[in-house]
Amino acid sequence: MDVSDLIEKDILGYLKAHQNKGLLRFVTCGSVDDGKSTLIGRLLYDSKMIFEDQLAALESDSKKVGTQGGDIDFALLVDGLAAEREQGITIDVAYRFFSTDKRKFIVADTPGHEQYTRNMITGASTADLAVILMDARKGVLVQTRRHSFLVSLIGIKHVVLAINKMDLVGHSEETFNKIVADYRTFAKQIGFENILAIPISGLKGDNIKDPSTSTPWYKGPTLMNHLETVQVEDNAQSGPFRMWTQWVNRPDLDFRGFAGQISSGIIRTGDRIRALPSGKDSKVTRIVTKDGDLSEAVAGQSVTITLKDEIDISRGDLIAGVDSLPGVADQFNATLVWMSETPLLPGRPYWLKLGSRVISASVTDIKHKIHVNTLEQLAAKTLELNEIGSVNLGIDQAIPFDAYTENKDTGGFILIDRMTNTTVAAGMINFALRRSQNIHWQAVDVDKTARASAKRQKPALLWFTGLSGSGKSTIANLVEKQLFALGRHTYMLDGDNVRHGLNRDLGFTDTDRVENIRRVAEVSKLMVDAGLIVLTSFISPFKAERQMARGLMAEGEFLEVFIKTSLAEAERRDPKGLYKRARASQIQNFTGITSAYEEPETAEIVIDTSKLSAEEAATHIIKQMQDRGLLTP
Amino acid sequence: MPTLNNLQRLEAESIHIMREVVAECENPVFLYSVGKDSAVMLHLAMKAFYPSKPPFPLLHVDTTWKFKEMISFRDKMVKDLGLELRVHINQDGVAQGVGPFTHGSALHTDIMKTQGLKQALDKWNFDAAFGGARRDEEKSRAKERIFSFRSAQHRWDPKQQRPELWQLYNTKKHKGESIRAFPLSNWTELDIWQYIYLENIPIVPLYFAAKRPVVERDGTLIMVDDDRMPLKPGEKPMMKSVRFRTLGCYPLTGAIESEAATLPDIIQEMLLTKSSERQGRVIDHDSTASMEKKKQEGYF
Numbered sequence: 001m002d003v004s005d006l007i008e009k010d011i012l013g014y015l016k017a018h019q020n021k022g023l024l025r026f027v028t029c030g031s032v033d034d035g036k037s038t039l040i041g042r043l044l045y046d047s048k049m050i051f052e053d054q055l056a057a058l059e060s061d062s063k064k065v066g067t068q069g070g071d072i073d074f075a076l077l078v079d080g081l082a083a084e085r086e087q088g089i090t091i092d093v094a095y096r097f098f099s100t101d102k103r104k105f106i107v108a109d110t111p112g113h114e115q116y117t118r119n120m121i122t123g124a125s126t127a128d129l130a131v132i133l134m135d136a137r138k139g140v141l142v143q144t145r146r147h148s149f150l151v152s153l154i155g156i157k158h159v160v161l162a163i164n165k166m167d168l169v170g171h172s173e174e175t176f177n178k179i180v181a182d183y184r185t186f187a188k189q190i191g192f193e194n195i196l197a198i199p200i201s202g203l204k205g206d207n208i209k210d211p212s213t214s215t216p217w218y219k220g221p222t223l224m225n226h227l228e229t230v231q232v233e234d235n236a237q238s239g240p241f242r243m244w245t246q247w248v249n250r251p252d253l254d255f256r257g258f259a260g261q262i263s264s265g266i267i268r269t270g271d272r273i274r275a276l277p278s279g280k281d282s283k284v285t286r287i288v289t290k291d292g293d294l295s296e297a298v299a300g301q302s303v304t305i306t307l308k309d310e311i312d313i314s315r316g317d318l319i320a321g322v323d324s325l326p327g328v329a330d331q332f333n334a335t336l337v338w339m340s341e342t343p344l345l346p347g348r349p350y351w352l353k354l355g356s357r358v359i360s361a362s363v364t365d366i367k368h369k370i371h372v373n374t375l376e377q378l379a380a381k382t383l384e385l386n387e388i389g390s391v392n393l394g395i396d397q398a399i400p401f402d403a404y405t406e407n408k409d410t411g412g413f414i415l416i417d418r419m420t421n422t423t424v425a426a427g428m429i430n431f432a433l434r435r436s437q438n439i440h441w442q443a444v445d446v447d448k449t450a451r452a453s454a455k456r457q458k459p460a461l462l463w464f465t466g467l468s469g470s471g472k473s474t475i476a477n478l479v480e481k482q483l484f485a486l487g488r489h490t491y492m493l494d495g496d497n498v499r500h501g502l503n504r505d506l507g508f509t510d511t512d513r514v515e516n517i518r519r520v521a522e523v524s525k526l527m528v529d530a531g532l533i534v535l536t537s538f539i540s541p542f543k544a545e546r547q548m549a550r551g552l553m554a555e556g557e558f559l560e561v562f563i564k565t566s567l568a569e570a571e572r573r574d575p576k577g578l579y580k581r582a583r584a585s586q587i588q589n590f591t592g593i594t595s596a597y598e599e600p601e602t603a604e605i606v607i608d609t610s611k612l613s614a615e616e617a618a619t620h621i622i623k624q625m626q627d628r629g630l631l632t633p
Numbered sequence: 634m635p636t637l638n639n640l641q642r643l644e645a646e647s648i649h650i651m652r653e654v655v656a657e658c659e660n661p662v663f664l665y666s667v668g669k670d671s672a673v674m675l676h677l678a679m680k681a682f683y684p685s686k687p688p689f690p691l692l693h694v695d696t697t698w699k700f701k702e703m704i705s706f707r708d709k710m711v712k713d714l715g716l717e718l719r720v721h722i723n724q725d726g727v728a729q730g731v732g733p734f735t736h737g738s739a740l741h742t743d744i745m746k747t748q749g750l751k752q753a754l755d756k757w758n759f760d761a762a763f764g765g766a767r768r769d770e771e772k773s774r775a776k777e778r779i780f781s782f783r784s785a786q787h788r789w790d791p792k793q794q795r796p797e798l799w800q801l802y803n804t805k806k807h808k809g810e811s812i813r814a815f816p817l818s819n820w821t822e823l824d825i826w827q828y829i830y831l832e833n834i835p836i837v838p839l840y841f842a843a844k845r846p847v848v849e850r851d852g853t854l855i856m857v858d859d860d861r862m863p864l865k866p867g868e869k870p871m872m873k874s875v876r877f878r879t880l881g882c883y884p885l886t887g888a889i890e891s892e893a894a895t896l897p898d899i900i901q902e903m904l905l906t907k908s909s910e911r912q913g914r915v916i917d918h919d920s921t922a923s924m925e926k927k928k929q930e931g932y933f
Contacts, residue, residue: 011901019831023639093796094775095768097821104639106819109775122796237636246652251685259681261649261800290683300637302648302681315656339796353801356656414801421805423795 021099024227027108027124027156029147030133035164038073039133039202040096040109046209046224047098093123102228117372117386118339120150121426125412128232129158131223136169136199140182146372152190153335153388153428155405158232159187161197162223167204171214189375198223236299241265241273241321242402242410244355245313249304257288257304258313260356263409265321267305268296272322276400280311281322316357318400318410326410329432330398333367336391338383340417340424345382345511347518349548350424351416355409357399360551365392382511383425392433396551404428418544419598451531455489458630459528461553462621464537465546465600466563467592468578469570471609471617472537475563478618480535486631491527493520494537508589514545521549528557533630541597556628561621562603567592569610604628640828647674647816648681649800650779651763654814655688657804658761661814662754665691665718667703668880669836670765670817673825676834677816678763679714690717692762694753696745697722698733698882700858706837721753733884734863741882751787754811761804761812769821779818785809826903830896839877840899842891846870853887878903 006014030036096107108123110116124130130151134144151159161183169175180197187195198207199215200223206212209224221229242263249257267273271284287294288304297303305319313319320326338344344363352361369380369389383389404411415425452459462479464472473494483490499506503519506512517540527534540546550558570592571579582590589595600606605624607617625631637645654661663678665671678687693707711718723731726744733741754762768775778794780802795803804812817825829836847854848862848870855862857870862884864870875888876899893902 007901007904011897014904015827015830015897015900018827019640020638022636023642095819096775097769097819099821099823104821104824118796122798125798126800246649247656247682249682249685255684257684259652261645288684290680298637300642300645302645302652304683351805353803355801356653408799412799412801414798414803416803416805421803421807423798423803426796426798 017101021102021104023104023106024129024230024232025106025108025127026129026131026227027110027120027127027151028131028133029110029120029124029151030164031135031141031143034133034135035202036109036133039131039162039164039200039208040107041073042202042205042208043105043107043224044096044098046205047100093119100224100228105227117146117150117337117388120147121154121337121339124151124154124156125408125426127154127156129160129227129230130156131160131162133162133164134179134183136163136165136172136175136179139179140186142373144183145186145375148187148192149190149372149375152192153337155408155428157194158230159192159195160223160226161195163197163199164202166199166206166212166215167201171199171206171212173215173217176218196220196226198226236264236407236409237266239264239299239407240324241267241271241319242326242407243267243303243305243319244357244409245275245315245317245319246356248314255306256310257286257306258319259302259304260319261302262297262299263355264299264407266296266298267303267321273307273319274322274325275311275313276318276320276326277328277398278312278317279328280309280313282307282309282311284308316355318355318357320400326400326402327432328398328400330395331364331433332393332395332401333430333433334391334393334413334427335404335430336363336383336389336415337426338385338387338389338424339426340422341385342417342420342424343382343384343510344389344425345514345544347514348542348544349418349551351418352393352395352413352427353416354399354401354413354429359395359397359399361393361395361415362548363391364394367391390430393427401429401432403430418547448529448531451529453531455531457488457531457533458632459531460533460557460559460625460630461524461528461549462533462535462559462561462625463524463540463546463549464535464561464563465540465603467565467567467570467597468539468590469573469575470563470565471614472539472563474614475561475607475617475621476535476537478614479621482618482622483533488533488631489531490533490535492535492537493524498523508587508595510542510589510595513589513595514542517542517545518548521545521552524549525552528553539591539597541591541595543598543600546600556630559605559624559628559630560600560603561605561607562600563607563609563617564599565609640824640831643820643824644677644680644828646800646819647677650802650814650816651678651681651687653802653804654761654763654780654812655682657802658812660757660759661689661761661763662719662757662759663687663689663691663763664750664765665693665707666765666880667693667699667707667837668765669825669829669840670767670820672834672836673820673828674763674765674817675710675714676832686715689763690719692753692757692759693718693720694746694749695720695722696741696749696882697727698741698745698861698884700837700839700856700880700883700886702839703837703880706835710835719753719757721749721756723749723752732861733882734861738885742885745882754787759811760806761814763814763816765817766815767817767820767822767825777815777818779815780804781813781815782806783811783813787811822903823900826896826900830900837880839880842874842876842894842898844872845875845888847873847875847888854890855886856883856888858883 028036094109096109098105108127110120110123132147163176163179176199199218200207206214207222211222243260245258245260247259249259269284274281284305285308286306287297346363349360349362352359366380367390368377369387380389402410411429413427414423417424464476466472480490480492503516506516520536524534524536581587582593591597723745731741731744766774778797783789846857874892876891877888893899
């Protein structure tokens, strides 16, 4: 019986049959003129997802702005936003829906334009299958390679090669075979095994829904037929049990449940689990849902579990089956796809979100970047928008993980800029660095408190920041003198004693500035640990690095001292003649002129040099230290 | 190995999204529009936090022109489920006597719905709001993220959206910014109806066909829900068997003639119909790309 007959005659039978319909998510990738939007429009049309009012609108739009000479332009169905309709290009990821008798489909429609690697990775991250489109007239292009590489990077195992516009090459079998052979040679390099090539025409509908009479030599399934039946056996189902704790459910004192969506494996009541990173074990007592308790739950389900023992588990902890445990580490090698206009700065702390855990992380080393067209490995000091690199990451605490190839939920992460809050990168964990498993902090008996009390002082870090010529070093010197006079043990770090030694390998690019400050902050930390009062005097123009320095210190130990001077005044003073040279373009990346200074918003001490002399400023700072209890022995 | 079917996957994903919002936002709110999508979302919220109650209030922005049955249904649901409801009406609009008949659909929607929503979010300092929008509803929705950010002025910038990878949602925001979270993003109209049917979810009776008094306006059947409906001289409402595919302000919501009085009937009718869901909404027809424009201005 035809579907519409079934719907008409036996709606209950239809509903029953559709209750267990599966879901397939796929991504389409192709270059600008490969006919991607047309193909998706055609799939919607062929699966009867277009209503009469939409069809009427489509017909009138086709006449107005269509590119098919008055014929229906299927691409118009999917090119959504007003701006891009005018430009005629898709500028973002869009999700489309259609369903047939067998499956529901969610299509991530991603643009093929050169600079949009970011969108493709985003669209592909939730897909089970990829349809890679090629123009039969053009064959394997640089873009085809790039799309394929990205698809393999994100871990999609099922690939359909849709050789489009077959009508424009006379439905030639020879052309088709040559393209497929070319592609297979390349596909071996990136480890694609399961490739199905289909000769199609999105415009004419060849081999989309029904087998085309124009390609009698093609014996394989139509595109729709393949999408409906392909088995995308889910790794997640057979893997070891993993569930991130999303939320702790405590309606009353008698119930404590851990809510999450199961990433992989199966959980049954009575199973032994381990909470990570704490490493505490317990047994599952109940799997709670509003529809009643379950005896088992599988990957993909959102559940709430209760445990036999009262162990401490909170959001961000991973619950794992004890039979196969994830790793726990604080240093990783990972592949990063950079998604921001602002390039990666090694050493800068970013937020890293893995599962439900958000932690501070920074890139410690860029091993290489990967040229997306040639797969060549190139040396790199940074990653720019749409660049892909292999990097080492350091994080501020050990976290549980699996390799991305094993589990996307416990190996895939995003990086977030701490100032702008934007998502700047997608990352995939490859492996933990062995050294992170070997380094254990030595617990020593002589600690910071002991060292400091031997000096009869409280250690602290006074972080002076401000424009070049603002008077940072002058004031810091005066403060140090006063502290010395008070019998305190101090040390001052500034450009003169650091740039010539420890940091002589660094220049003044943004990347080097970040590294400069990172080293200064780490050295300061060691000195504070030694019990000293440390004064640093660096322009330190970026909030993120000052924040990082603050994060290294204990509560109350860090005092940010903002020496506030207007650019005009600093430039007027120009004690070293640097502004003059910067204005004459003799110095690159000069803060205030060609490089930004991000003013502190929450500095502990602000010195306005238009109101206070250097001596008054120093006295004010000492007074502030006293008020904060830093100078009482 | 058992695998989840379409509706099970959608349900699990929606629950995941709701828990993520609750875990990472300070003061979330559930925008309850009383329609079928809201009904499904509410059902999912009850599941997501069980045995706790959903840890957020419901907010209804009442334009004062909603169907009477929507309001009584709303109050009954809130009472039955034991939830907290906050109702906001734009009092400036009421003082100016704004309504669809006197001010037109565009102005009425802007003042009573869009501005009303902004007022309510500001009044209670909500930093995240759940909405029942779906990507299949309309072309500009197809590109919306599941977590969509609004500026302090509640504006949406389609070019500044964050990439959403896997199931990792970046919820970091600046002071004043807020999030619209759409747990039903990946549901289609058919999914919604199938789920309502399978889970036996209560919905406003207006979705089912019944004899109702209607008048015809520009080819659309409008139900005469109260005596504010201006009738032409000599005009009398006709009693017709009608139902609604979407619900909103009664003067702006077209009825369809139908005999579908049960859920299977409705689903059957929907599958055999030739027009899309939003066609009954008068506001979408104002201009091309109108939804996108409204969204940039702060419409949900």
